[in-house]
Amino acid sequence: MIKWTLWQFKNNVDSFLNNCSKEMQEVLMRRLDLLSEKGIDCKRPISAPLGDELFELRGQAGNKQARLIYYFGNNKRIIFINAFYKSKSQISRHHIETAKRNKKIIEEGKEQAHGFDLTH
């Protein structure tokens, strides 16, 4: 059986994790691990749909809330397209638009030049 695998746009998750507190790093690592096991069955309160085929992975440490936005690609790829701290009760439109823009760049298949088909 093919396993779910986790991918990131331009190292956005690695960069975000590197700048997080140790506590937040552990929360997000644990939830990334859970997501890689459950895939589409990973639900609230860990993950939630945002519409337009986008989902958010949630992390909270102290009073800080992190959000990692992802979508499901082909071959059981889970692709993260934005990572940020949430400052308001709702995710700002700016973060969603950035995620959509990154998804579009991936789907345009720029990686295909390297022999890697990433089309959705």
Next chain:
Amino acid sequence: MALISPIKLNIAKKLEEDKNFRRRFFRDRAQDELAMSIKELREKKQMRQVDLANESGMKQSAISRIEQADYSGWSFNTLFRVADALDARLRVIFEPMEDVIKSYKEKEIITPEFKQYTIIHLSSALGDKIGAEELSATTSDRFAHAVKVITADTKIEIQPIIQ
């Protein structure tokens, strides 16, 4: 920089080396899974929190708390009441940590797809160090060669997770 790259969590190593980390990791992981499974099953049975509360003889606020991933104040008795109200089986499993770490190591073994990704990007980074003969070799040979060149050139330690 590649547009997308794999996320490597390297959890097995942390679990193996740090007892406090693995204690926190699995305690919090149990809370995450518990909250998710209760909420999922309640919604599957088309019950509202208040319905589950009535069925289990608890308050709606207590059900709401249990469905929060950061809540750990439940008791075994509470969980049985919730399981009964959901008409579900509650299972508790003790797994030896060495087995768990082994399963994480197996999980983190590089997949064929990741190998392919690595070859493409290592090949690109190495430029003409990957010669014409490698281009016609099999994927796995090219991967092995790329790793060999990288390790020889940079003394990077490749962890023994490659099958």
